[in-house]
Amino acid sequence: MIKAILIFNNHGKPRLSKFYEHYNEDTEQQIIRETFHLVSKRDENVCNFLEGGMLIGGSDYKLIYRHYATLYFVFCVDSSESELGILDLIQVFVETLDKCFENVCELDLIFHVDKVHHILAEMVMGGMVLETNMNEIITQVDTQNKMEKSELFSFQSTRQDR
C-alpha cells in the first residue's frame, strides 16, 4: 500500500500532497516538513530509499523518492510494495506529466493542481497501484479532458443562443 504521495520543491514548498489515510492538517504539514528535512539533506548520488520518518507509519514504512530539477517526488509505502517498482512508478508518473503538460515544470504543477491529481488518480487509487502503462493512463486522462472541453463548448454555445 502507498500511504502518501508528496511533491515539494527544493525549498520544501508542497506542490501536491495526497494522503491515503486521514491525518489532521497539522500532522500533514508536519509530515511534509519532516519528509522534506529528511530528503533535502541527502546528496544526489545516494540511494533513493529512506527509513520512514517517525510520523508516518513507523518501521514498516519507507520513503521512496526521486529528485527532478526543482521538485522532489516522494512516495511513502509499506513493505508490500516493491522498492524498485515504486521507483519505476515515479518515473512513469513524471513522464506522464511531461507528456500531458508538454515539458512539465514546477509552474504547471502550481497552476494545474487538479490535473495533476487527475493523472495521479489514474495511476494510484486509494493507495494501490491502478495502472502502470503510460499510454493507457494518457488515453484515459485525455478522454476525460475532452469530455470537459465539450461540456465547456456546449455551455458556451447555449449561452450564445440566448
Next chain:
Amino acid sequence: MLGYDVSWAAFNIVEVMSSSKFTYKRIGYLAASQCFHESTDVIMLTTNQIRKDLSSPNQYDTGVALTGLSCFVTPDLARDLANDIMTLMSHTKPYIRKKAVLIMYKVFLKYPESLRPAFPRLKEKLEDPDPGVQSAAVNVICELARRNPKNYLSLAPLFFKLMTSSTNNWVLIKIIKLFGALTPLEPRLGKKLIEPLTNLIHSTSAMSLLYECVNTVIAVLISLSSGMPNHSASIQLCVQKLRILIEDSDQNLKYLGLLAMSKILKTHPKSVQSHKDLILQCLDDKDESIRLRALDLLYGMVSKKNLMEIVKKLMLHVDKAEGTTYRDELLTKIIDICSQSNYQYITNFEWYISILVELTRLEGTRHGHLIASQMLDVAIRVKAIRAFAVAQMATLLDNAHLLTGNTQRNGICEVLYAAAWICGEFSEHLENPMQTLEAMLRPKVATLPGHIQAVYVQNSAKLFATVLKSQEGDTDGTTAQEASQLMIDRLPLFVQSANLEVQERASCILQLVKYIQKLQQKDVEVAEEVCALFAGELNPVAPKAQKKVPVPEGLDLDAWINEPPSESESEDEQPKAIFAKEEPKHSRSRHTEVDEKELARRREARKQEQANNPFYIKASPSSQKVYQETPGVEHIPVVQIDLSVPLKVPGLPMSDQYVKLEEERRQKARAEKKKKEKKKRKEKRSGRGKKHDSGPESEEDIAPAHMVDIVTEEMPENALPSDDDERDPADPHKALDIDLDNLVESAGRRPLADSEKLPVRSHRAVEVQKSPVEDGERENAASQEPKKKSSKEKKEKKKDKDRDRKKSKEEKKKKKHKHEEKEEDLLGDQTDEPVVQSEETSEVAAPPTSTSAEVSDLDFWLSNAPLPSNTQEVATAVASAAEAAPEPGAPSVMAPDSEPDEPKDTEMEEPKSSKHKKKKQKKEKEDKEKKKKKKHHHHHHHSDEGGEESVQNGTVEEEEEPLPPMSNYCLLAENTYIKMMMEDADEVYDIQGNLQDGSQVVVSVIFENKCDSFLKSMEFNVLDSLNSKLQRPEGSGPHDGLVVPFQLPPGVSNEARFVFTVQSIVMPQKLKGTLTFIVKNEDSSTHEKLDFKLHFTCTSYLITTPCYSDAFAKLLESGDLKSSSLRLEGVNMPFHHLLARICFHHHFSVVERIDSCASMYSRSIQGHHVCLLVKTSGQTVSVDAKCDEPTLLGNVLDEIKQTFSQC
C-alpha cells in the same frame, strides 16, 4: 487540502459532486477525496449521489466516483454500496472493472462482512482477459493475504499458474511477494517454487523482479529449514546475486542487496559471513541508509572471535561520524551487538566495560540511559567484573565534570546514575571509598537532574557505611569521623533541593549521620548496624516478571474496596489522599524483608539453572590471574593516531589496551595448548592429532578471561508460562481474518449463509411468481448439494428440469434487468435504505461455487504435480472430482444473476422483520380481497423509507408505531384484459448532457394481464401537448406509438417506463393516451384498445433534496420567496405519519422537527426551492409555504390538501 482545513466547505463540495456536468463532478469528487474522512458528517448525504454515479451510463462518471470513494469510504458507505461495487466488478468496460476490483479492498477493510460474498467474484477477476483488471485483483488479494496468509493458501495453484504464464512484471512482483508470505505456512509450496524462481532469477533482466525473486527464495529457504538437498546451491545463488547487487554502482541496488542479505543472515549466517569484507566496506559508504543497513548486517556476523575487531572498527566510525543520528545509531548497534543473546560473544568483560566508558565520551548522544543500563546490567550480572567495574566507575565519578559539560540537555549524564549506583552498591570493592565519597558529594552534583542526585545521595550513604566498616579496626578512628563530618557538611545542600526525592533522602540520611556522629564521639561501634541497613543482594528481575505474577484467587481488581464516594465529597477528600499516599514509603527497604531461607533457596535454584545453562562458562582458574598480574599501563600503545580523542583523560581505560591484552592472552593460551598437545604427541606418537595445530583457532578454543557469572533474571514463583504476543486489537485487518476456503473449494462446506449476503437495494423484480412447489424444489436442491453423490441420478433429472426453468427465467430477468438498473439509479434520489418485502426473500441463491482447476485440493496440487508448469494435468486430475459434483456450472452461472436479485438487507434486524411480516400478511389479505390475481410487489419499503429519510436529514423520527403502508401506484385504466397502473411520475431527474432547459419525467407503468390469453404487440401512445411530449426513438413521427418491449402471458405483470419531456412545470398536466394490443387465444387473436389519462401532478416535478437547517435559514432570509399558506381541518393522524406522508407523496425532506412543528424542503427539477413549515394542534394542521414560483406553490399546496382529504 494542501495543508489547510477546508471542512467548512464540506457541504458545498457535496453540492458540486452532485452536479450533472462531468467537469464539476470531477472537481467535486477530487475535493472530497482530499478533505473528507470518516468523521466528516456530510458524507452520509453522499450515499445516493455516489450510487447514482456508480450506475451512470458514462464510464468516467463511475470512474470518478470510484476514485473519490476509495479515499473517503466509511463503514456506512461500504455497507450501503458494497453490492453496487460488486456488480461493477463485472462491468463491460475494463476501466471500470479494475477500479471496482481495487476499491473492494477498501470496502473489505471498512465492512469485513462483505469479504465472503465478494470473494468468488474477486477470484474470477484473477483470470480476467484485461491485464489491468488482473493486476488489480492480484493487488487486492496480495494485500488481503499479507495480513492473513493462511486463508489464501488455497489460491496458490492459481497464482502459480499466473506466475508461470504472466509477463507483466508488476503482477509477477506482487505474486512473488505473496508467495513469500505464503511459504512459511506450507513448506511444500516452497519446494515447488524454488525451481521456477531460480529460472526467473537466471532469465530476468529486470532488477526489481530479480530482487523480489531472491527475496522470496530466501523466504522459502527459511521455511524449509535445511531439509533440501540442493538447498545450499540456492543460497549460494542468492548470495552471489546479492553480492552483484551490492557491488553495483547504483546505490539503490546496493541498499536493497544489503537489505536482502540481512534476511539470509537470520538463518544462514555462515554464508553471509564470507562477505564480511564487502559489508565492512559498505560501512564507509557516504550514504547513511547504506551504512545503517550494513550495521544491521554486522549484528548477525559477529562471533567470539571477531567481536573485538568489529567493535574496534565501529568505534573508529563513531569518532568519525558527523551526524548525531548516525552516531547514536552506531552506539546502539555496538551495544546491541555486544549484548545480544545474553552477552554470548563477549569473552572479556573488562574490555566491554572499557568500551562502555569510552562511549560515554561521545558528545550530545541521546543514549546515555542505554549505556547506563548496560553498565548496571553487566555489573550486576557478571560478578567477577564488579571490582573492575567499580574502579572504572569511581574514575568516572571523579571526572564527572567532563560529562556534565553542558548539563541538563546532555543525555550522557545518565551514565553517572549507573556509576553512582555501582560504586555504592559494590563499595566493598573500592580501593579508596573516601575519595569517591568526596567526589559524590561535590557541590556541582546539585546541577544534575533530580533522579541522579537522589541516587548520589542514597549511595553516598552506602559508601559511608563502607568507610565506617573499613575503619572499624583502627584505633584512632579519625577517618571515620572525617567521613561523618564530610557528610554533615555536604548533605544540607541536598536537603534544600527542589526535588522531593532528593530532599527526603538527604534529610533522612543527614539525621542518621548526625546520630552516628554522636555515637562515634562516645566511641560506640556502629559500623555493623549501619552496614545492616544496606545488606542483602539485589538480583535482576526479568522484564516480564510483573506480567507473569498469577492473580491470586478471589482478587477482583475492578471491584470497589469501599463504597464509591459521592461526587460532591471527592473535592474535599483530595488533599487527604495526597498525605495518605506518602505513608507507605516507610516500607521501602525491601531487601531486608526477604528472609534468609528464601534467599538461600533461590541461590540454590539459580546455581542449578546455571549448571544447565550453556552460556554459563566455567573459567580455567589460571585465566583470571593473567589480568591481575599485568599492570595495564605498560601495554598502552604509544602511537595510536586513529583513536586519539581530544579529551583524553588519564586513568580512563582504553579499550584497545584490552584488545591487545586479550590477544596476548589468547596467544598464551594457544601456546599452552600447543605445549600440551606436544606433550600428548610425545606421549602417544600416534600422529592422529596432527591436523589440529595448523587450523585456525576454533570458537571453542577461546576461553573467557573471566569467570563469567551471568546471573539469570528472576521470575516470580508460579509464573504463567504463556507467551502473549497478541495482535493489536485495533488492527483493521484482524476483522478480515475470514475463512474463505469453503467458498473456494468444491462442495460448499459452509455456503454463504443468508445473513452473510450483501445488503441489496430493493429490486422491483416484476417477476413471475414461482409456485411454492417450485420453490420448495429448488430449496431442496440447494440443501442437498452436499450430499450430491448419493442422490446423483435423481439429481440429474431434476437438474435438467431446473436448468430449463432457470434458463427461461434468466432470459426474462435479463430483459428486466436493464429496466431495473435504470430505475434504480433514478430511485437513488428517493430511496435511502429500502427494506425489501417480497416473496423472493425465501429464495436461496445457490452458493457461488467455481468449477475450474482451483477447486482442486491444495494438498493434491502440492504433493502430486511433478512439474511446475502443468496445471493442465491438475485440471484433468480434478475432473474426476468435478464429475462427482453434478454440474457445478449451473449454480455458478446462476449466481451472478440471482445474487443481485436477492432481496437482502442486513439492516432489517430480527425484531423488525416480525413486524414486517405481520404487516405483509395483512396487506396480502387486503390485496386478495381486492384483486385475486394481483401479484406484483407492494412497495412496503416506502413506508420505512419515509422514516429513514427524515432521520437521515437530521430530524427526529423516533421508533413510534409503524407507519401505515403507502403506495404511490395509482390505477390508470383497466378493462377485462389488462390493467394499467401508473406510478406517480416521481422519478424525475435532470437530463444529463446538453439539454439545458428541458427536463425529463420518467413514468413507470405496470401492465398486468388479467385474462387467460396471451397479450402481445402492445403499443403505448400519448397525445402530446405543447408542454409535455413523449420521448420517441429517433426517426419516428410525433404520433407514432411506442412498442412495449415485452409480452404478457396470462396472469403476469410487468413494468415499462416511458420518458416525457416537460417544458413548464408550474402547472399540473393531463395527457390522453391509448394502449393497443393483440389478445391471442389458442384459436383466435383480436386487436384491443384501452384509453387512459396520464396525470402529472406538480409534486411529481419535485425531487427530494436534503437540506441543512442553516442553509434553509439562509434561503428563507434571502427574501426571494413568495409565501402562501394552507389550513387542513380534521386531520386525524400522528404528526410523524403526517410528515412521512408529505415526504413520501410530495417528495419533501424534513429539515428540522421540533415537537409538533417541522420545516421541510424540496426542490423542483428546474431548481425552484419549496419550503414548508408544518404545524399541528389537535386536528388542525397549518402549512405555511414559501417558493420562488407562486403558481407552482399553489398547485403543490392544492395537491397536499387533496392527499389529506382522501384519507
